[in-house]
Amino acid sequence: MQRRHLLLSAPALAGGCALLEPPAPPSAHAGSQRALALAVPGLAEPVRCWLYEPAGYATQGRPWPLLVFLHGSGERGSELERVAAHGPPRHARAGRSYPWLMCSPQLDAGRRWQPDALHALLGALRQGWHIDATRVLASGLSLGGAGVWDWAAAHPQDLAAIAPVCGYADARTVCAARAVPVRAYHGDADSVVPLAAQQAPVAALQACGGQAELIVYPGVGHDSWTPAYNDPALQPWLLAQVRR
Template structure:
């Protein structure tokens, strides 16, 4: 009898989890499915338009880059982190919010990742070099969106987590005059590139203190170089937090108000 009760409870919990997941996915259907195409370059993305969207008006644009685990082509996985926050505060902060999806065989950043003799991953961030296929498509998508006629070019924002945090730093160095503010989460970049955008873009950087995937030192190094180059940079390190610092960053009460308070310098 007791074993039967446990089975029923387990089934009930699974059913409730499934209903909750479906409800959340239903909410995120507000993000329309789109595909960027230019020759052989393609990039699936989801886009949230403000309520009462009027293409004759101009709106802020937010570009959010996901991590390596959300790569693929289903045009869904990239919404798992952060998308709900922008949707929930859409009334207060009306904006166009875009979540592109990186292909499984590509990477947002052209970082060179190698393993040392202990098997630990070493991230060698590049200050130049050819963009990855995903970054090339992302650059094309960004150009297309900025030319749409309904984007306020003084209020274009960028952020991302893990691989997307790395892509954030790289996109800033490739397009240093495009963005008003950026929020890289548990990422990293080439500290020597910070001077290219330090005085043009304000940043709020997030990282977990005990990140075992992408060491916090990478964010600290970027923050130090940005500050030395004259940037108004904020660094938030979460004590005792591992790689999932995005869970905390996207719950920061002031995150969206901080983002949308900025205009291009």
């Protein structure tokens, strides 16, 4: 199957800045993560992203689950290295293995995640990679957490589950995502995105028959992504989800 992407060159990635952290040697069973500029029909510019392929992807002719990771406001811009500062792309760089394909796109400075653009990105990924359409997952932190909430409400048919971290959403819109299970995370000492901003959509989704839970970390501020993406229960929960 032909892949519609361009491999970013090293100078384009560097952007004049050093790596955020030295990558750890990958384990023998780790996948590979590389930088891409992905052509997406309907979008004027290619999408900059990290693309992770799990070990065995190239040799096993089967569809794989896909996780789309959405970064926060501090990682916007044109330097893709920023996206690997936190969460799954950071862990993949350090050698952590994941049992899914993973795309971590980057927003331009000042932009917000748009559900229609994410829907189009998913279409491009499904054209270029072997993806199980019933097991598309999304997670994001802060602005990215809001992005996955909005995506699930606008295009619930795209997603099997979401895991927003220190995110927020309009509680009046989330019932459109009642078929999309949610495992959300937040710190109760978050002064950037107050806990109530995620409690409200979780409660609203539960009230309209959705499956949603909120894991709250006592004494943790905005950086709830560190414990969330190290939660040993998160990966099994995501893998267990299949789109209804």
